[in-house]
Amino acid sequence: MRTPPPGITLPPLAGGEHGSDALRPLLATVLDALHDGAAERGGPLPAGGPGRVAGRLRTAAEPVLPDTGAGPGEALRTLVHALSLGAADPAHPHCAAHLHTPPLALAVAADLAASALNQSMDSWDQAPAASVLEALVTRALADEVYPGPRTADTAPDAVLTTGGTESNQLALLLARERHGPTLQVVCGAHTHHSVHRAAWLLGLPRPVTIPTPAGLLDPAALDAVLTALRGPLLVVATAGTTDTGRIDPLTALADVCDAQGAALHTDASYGGPLLFSPTHRPLLDGLDRAHSVTLDLHKLGWQPIAAGLLAVPRTGDLAPLAHTADYLNADDDTEAGLPDLLGRSLRTTRRPDVFKIAVTLKALGRAGLAALVDRVLDSARLLADLVEDRPGLELYERPTLTTVLFRPAGAPDHAVAATRRALLTEGTAVLGRARADDRLWFKATLLNPHATPGDLDTLLRLVEGGTRR
Numbered sequence: 159m160r161t162p163p164p165g166i167t168l169p170p171l172a173g174g175e176h177g178s179d180a181l182r183p184l185l186a187t188v189l190d191a192l193h194d195g196a197a198e199r200g201g202p203l204p205a206g207g208p209g210r211v212a213g214r215l216r217t218a219a220e221p222v223l224p225d226t227g228a229g230p231g232e233a234l235r236t237l238v239h240a241l242s243l244g245a246a247d248p249a250h251p252h253c254a255a256h257l258h259t260p261p262l263a264l265a266v267a268a269d270l271a272a273s274a275l276n277q278s279m280d281s282w283d284q285a286p287a288a289s290v291l292e293a294l295v296t297r298a299l300a301d302e303v304y305p306g307p308r309t310a311d312t313a314p315d316a317v318l319t320t321g322g323t324e325s326n327q328l329a330l331l332l333a334r335e336r337h338g339p340t341l342q343v344v345c346g347a348h349t350h351h352s353v354h355r356a357a358w359l360l361g362l363p364r365p366v367t368i369p370t371p372a373g374l375l376d377p378a379a380l381d382a383v384l385t386a387l388r389g390p391l392l393v394v395a396t397a398g399t400t401d402t403g404r405i406d407p408l409t410a411l412a413d414v415c416d417a418q419g420a421a422l423h424t425d426a427s428y429g430g431p432l433l434f435s436p437t438h439r440p441l442l443d444g445l446d447r448a449h450s451v452t453l454d455l456h457k458l459g460w461q462p463i464a465a466g467l468l469a470v471p472r473t474g475d476l477a478p479l480a481h482t483a484d485y486l487n488a489d490d491d492t493e494a495g496l497p498d499l500l501g502r503s504l505r506t507t508r509r510p511d512v513f514k515i516a517v518t519l520k521a522l523g524r525a526g527l528a529a530l531v532d533r534v535l536d537s538a539r540l541l542a543d544l545v546e547d548r549p550g551l552e553l554y555e556r557p558t559l560t561t562v563l564f565r566p567a568g569a570p571d572h573a574v575a576a577t578r579r580a581l582l583t584e585g586t587a588v589l590g591r592a593r594a595d596d597r598l599w600f601k602a603t604l605l606n607p608h609a610t611p612g613d614l615d616t617l618l619r620l621v622e623g624g625t626r627r
Contacts (some may be wrong), residue, residue, distance in 0.1 A: 195242025398428025408444030
C-alpha cells in the first residue's frame with residue numbers, strides 16, 4: 159500500500175470511535191468563524207451588493223485547488239468566516255424576504271450527527287437505525303395530516319423529500335400512475351410554479367389555470383371548469399400561497415372535487431405546520447380530504463434545509479414508487495426481512511434528513527412547536543398593526559399566516575423596487591417583493607420567533623427612510 163508523500167498526512171474521519179475527537183477542535187474553529195463573520199457583517203445581509211461580496215469571497219477562496227493545501231484549521235477559519243460574513247442570515251430579524259427559516263440550534267446540532275454518520279437512506283445495510291426512525295417519524299406526521307380511526311390497510315404514510323417542489327412533483331407522478339398519462343391538472347393562478355414544472359417534466363397536459371382575482375381558488379369557478387373538462391382530473395389547492403400566505407377554502411374545494419370525481423392534491427408547504435397549533439389548526443379544516451398533501455418543515459418547522467414531506471392517506475398509495483436494484487433490495491433479501499427502502503423516494507443516495515426532524519419533535523413536543531407557530535403568526539399581525547398605524551404606509555390585507563404585504567402610500571412601483579434594492583445594497587434589510595392588485599408591494603415573511611416589536615418597528619423605519627431618499 160502506497161504511503162503518503164513527505165509532509166502529507168491522511169486527514170481523520172468524522173465517524174467511528176475516534177471521530178468525535180477529530181471533530182471537536184474543528185467545530186471550535188467553525189463556531190468561532192461563524193461568530194466573527196456575523197459580527198463583522200453586522201446585519202441581515204453583507205453591505206456593498208453582489209460585486210463586493212464576490213470580491214471578498216474570491217480573496218478567501220482562491221486558489222480553489224492549491225498544489226499544497228492550507229490545512230484544515232486555516233481552510234475552515236478562512237472560508238467559514240467568508241461564508242458567514244457574506245451570508246443572508248435568516249436569524250436576523252430584518253431578514254424577512256422569503257420562506258427561508260432560521261433553523262433551530264438543536265436541529266442544526268442533530269444535522270451534524272447525521273452528517274458525521276453519513277447514512278444513506280437507500281438500503282437498510284447503510285442506515286439500520288435511521289431507516290427505522292424514518293418510518294416512525296413519517297407515519298407520525300402523516301397521522302397529523304390524516305387523523306382518525308384506521309386499519310392496517312388504511313394507515314396513512316409519508317415520504318421525505320427535498321422540499322415542496324419535489325413533493326408536488328411526486329404528487330403529480332402518483333396521480334398520473336393512478337389515472338393515466340392524460341391526467342389533466344387544474345389549479346389556480348396563485349399555485350406554486352413547481353406544479354406547472356412538474357406537469358411539464360412528467361409529460362402531462364399543460365395545467366388548466368383558473369384566475370384567482372381574490373387570491374384564492376374559488377369553488378364555483380372550479381366547479382364550472384371541471385364541468386367543462388373530460389377525462390381524469392387532478393385539482394391542486396394551496397394552504398399558504400407564496401405571495402400572500404392565503405389558504406384556499408379546502409373543505410369547499412374538496413366538496414367540488416368529490417362531486418366532479420376529481421382527485422385533489424393540497425400544497426401545504428407553507429401552512430402545513432399549523433397542524434401543531436390548537437389555535438390555528440382550524441385554518442386547515444378539510445386538509446385531510448386531499449389525496450396527497452405537501453408539507454415543508456424547513457419553513458414553519460425551523461429545520462435546516464432540506465425537510466420536505468409528501469403525505470398520503472394510505473401506504474398503498476406510494477406503491478408506484480417501488481423500484482428494484484439487485485445490489486440494494488434483492489428479492490431474497492426482502493423476503494428474508496431486510497426492509498426495502500428504495501421505494502421511499504425517487505432518489506437513490508439521500509441523507510437521513512429525518513434525524514433533525516425527530517430530534518426537534520421529541521425535544522419540543524406539540525406544545526413547543528405550537529408556541530413557535532403561534533409566536534410568528536402573532537408577529538405578522540403586530541407588523542400589520544404597525545403598518546396600519548402609519549399614514550405613510552399602506553397594508554395590502556390582514557395576514558393569514560406570516561406574510562405581510564405593504565408599500566409606501568402613493569409610491570410608484572419603481573420607487574418600491576428601488577428602495578428594496580437600496581436596503582439590500584446597504585445590508586440593512588432583506589424584504590421580498592410581490593405583485594398584487596397590479597401594484598408592487600414589499601413582502602415581509604416573518605419566521606423568526608425571537609423578533610421583537612422593536613425589531614418590527616425598526617424594519618418599517620428603514621423602509622420609510624429608504625423611501626424618502
